[in-house]
Amino acid sequence: MQVQIIPGSVQFAVVGLPDKAVAESRERVRGALIASGLALPAKRITVNLAPADLPKEGSHYDLPIALGVMAAIGAIPADALGGYCVLGELALDGTITAVNGALPAAIAAGARGLGLICPAPCGPEAAWAGGDLDVLAPRSLIQLANHFKGSQVMARPEPAIAAAHGPLPDLRDIKGQEGAKRALEIAASGGHNLLMNGPPGAGKSMLAARLPSILPPLTPRELLDISMIQSVAGELRGGALSTRRPFREPHHSASMAALVGGGLGARPGEASLAHGGVLFLDELPEFTPQVLDSLRQPLETGEIMIARANHRVVYPARFQLVAAMNPCRCGQALEPGYACRRGPNARCMAQYGARISGPLLDRIDLRIEVPAVSAADLILPPPEEGSAEAAARVAAARRLQGERYAARGLSNATTNATCPATLIEEVARPDAEGAALIRSAAESLRLSARGFHRTLRLARTLADLDGEATVRRLHLAEALSYRGRAERPEAA
Ligand SMILES: Nc1ncnc2c1ncn2[C@@H]1O[C@H](COP(=O)(O)OP(=O)(O)OP(=O)(O)O)[C@@H](O)[C@H]1O
Numbered sequence: 001m002q003v004q005i006i007p008g009s010v011q012f013a014v015v016g017l018p019d020k021a022v023a024e025s026r027e028r029v030r031g032a033l034i035a036s037g038l039a040l041p042a043k044r045i046t047v048n049l050a051p052a053d054l055p056k057e058g059s060h061y062d063l064p065i066a067l068g069v070m071a072a073i074g075a076i077p078a079d080a081l082g083g084y085c086v087l088g089e090l091a092l093d094g095t096i097t098a099v100n101g102a103l104p105a106a107i108a109a110g111a112r113g114l115g116l117i118c119p120a121p122c123g124p125e126a127a128w129a130g131g132d133l134d135v136l137a138p139r140s141l142i143q144l145a146n147h148f149k150g151s152q153v154m155a156r157p158e159p160a161i162a163a164a165h166g167p168l169p170d171l172r173d174i175k176g177q178e179g180a181k182r183a184l185e186i187a188a189s190g191g192h193n194l195l196m197n198g199p200p201g202a203g204k205s206m207l208a209a210r211l212p213s214i215l216p217p218l219t220p221r222e223l224l225d226i227s228m229i230q231s232v233a234g235e236l237r238g239g240a241l242s243t244r245r246p247f248r249e250p251h252h253s254a255s256m257a258a259l260v261g262g263g264l265g266a267r268p269g270e271a272s273l274a275h276g277g278v279l280f281l282d283e284l285p286e287f288t289p290q291v292l293d294s295l296r297q298p299l300e301t302g303e304i305m306i307a308r309a310n311h312r313v314v315y316p317a318r319f320q321l322v323a324a325m326n327p328c329r330c331g332q333a334l335e336p337g338y339a340c341r342r343g344p345n346a347r348c349m350a351q352y353g354a355r356i357s358g359p360l361l362d363r364i365d366l367r368i369e370v371p372a373v374s375a376a377d378l379i380l381p382p383p384e385e386g387s388a389e390a391a392a393r394v395a396a397a398r399r400l401q402g403e404r405y406a407a408r409g410l411s412n413a414t415t416n417a418t419c420p421a422t423l424i425e426e427v428a429r430p431d432a433e434g435a436a437l438i439r440s441a442a443e444s445l446r447l448s449a450r451g452f453h454r455t456l457r458l459a460r461t462l463a464d465l466d467g468e469a470t471v472r473r474l475h476l477a478e479a480l481s482y483r484g485r486a487e488r489p490e491a492a
């Protein structure tokens with residue numbers, strides 16, 4: 001950015017493809033400077049945002065523009081800003097207000113050997129970028145000017161962690177549903193996608209909400225990755241990072257921009273906000289089919305690309321998909337002895353299920369039926385085992401996966417679900433009996449190539465849960481059972 005002050009008619013101009021918010025920053029900067037006791041010279045001031053052909057969006061250019069002008073008129077030392085990356089919005093009274101994206105800005109600044117000047121509320125977030133990064137988080141223009149003059153030096157902000165809001169819901173609350181709990185544990189162990197199909201009130205939403213309680217804790221690297229996305233989306237409250245895995249549950253009326261991102265400022269969507277955690281789609285067939293299909297790309301690649309006028313934004317989106325649905329619109333089609341209002345059960349189910357595309361379904365390794373809970377189950381005392389026991393088994397299985405993929409030098413595959421296809425053929429090579437089973441199953445179930453690899457991934461997870469080095473017939477049989485079941489019913 002350049003600031004030039006030359007004799008001429010009184011004028012303050014910002015050039016370099018500013019959008020509306022940036023163009024208006026002229027007014028905020030003028031107001032804030034005057035409120036801080038700095039009169040603008042009665043000359044022609046031009047601010048050039050380089051590169052000139054890249055559109056600039058948002059209000060975070062206020063602070064850099066103001067500081068540039070302050071340096072040009074001598075209110076702060078001319079060389080003070082050289083080593084800093086600056087972002088922040090200004091209020092008319094000269095205070096500096098919070099903006100999104102301070103954490104990624106801090107990390108990028110550190111990588112270039114620069115320091116960061118950001119608004120005070122963003123300081124605790126920026127401080128996470130590393131202990132040796134110089135972070136200045138002033139409350140106002142005056143405070144920053146005093147810091148540079150040496151009259152009142154600011155302290156580095158402290159990194160902050162958000163306090164957890166109470167304990168996570170526990171698996172112990174769920175009576176019966178042993179099969180569904182096992183599927184949830186498998187999904188957590190290998191990072192697999194899960195679809196639950198069952199009548200209303202069976203406990204599907206309840207089960208999904210308990211997945212975070214059995215997932216392993218975040219690694220420091222994951223914590224930073226997840227927090228960067230939250231920072232860009234403006235979801236870090238008070239600049240404090242959360243150590244909980246994301247659990248996002250967008251409503252089924254969500255638009256494509258809400259789900260995969262885009263819109264003003266290329267905001268990350270729910271799929272990116274679920275990175276490293278769970279994306280829960282309750283009432284799956286109620287989502288717009290096109291919106292659902294937009295998830296196919298991130299489900300495969302783990303990232304989302306948003307195309308803008310002349311640049312592209314790529315956000316990570318490696319989430320675990322958990323979905324719940326009723327078998328048909330009336331919800332009861334799978335109940336024994338039930339006759340659908342809308343004609344034969346099979347047709348009602350087919351119509352409802354058809355809203356979910358085959359390719360999307362193909363990406364879901366675990367598809368289970370969750371039957372209604374019986375009265376006998378409901379009056380049972382709470383189950384012996386809760387989330388703690390399941391989480392311990394999940395952690396053990398994850399440790400095996402972590403060691404396996406680290407030994408092969410894979411930095412971004414840490415679970416069986418993210419293992420590349422070529423490698424899974426090697427690490428999940430079944431014994432002779434298992435090989436025979438998958439060969440015949442691939443023919444009879446007409447598995448796609450993706451389906452084949454996904455079955456191997458799931459079988460690998462089942463073997464890891466058993467602590468076994470080789471994938472055996474029994475693991476493959478269980479893995480296949482999750483694929484075959486709840487398959488889309490034949491159209492009647
Ligand atoms: N297995 C269970 N053990 C204890 N309570 C249960 C169980 N299943 C359901 N409930 C009770 O039923 C309520 C509804 O469950 P939930 O919302 O999870 O059902 P659902 O399967 O998601 O239904 P829908 O298809 O209508 O969304 C729960 O809040 C809980 O009180």
Ligand SMILES: [Mg+2]
Binds near residue numbers: 204205206282324
């Ligand atoms: Mg529900």
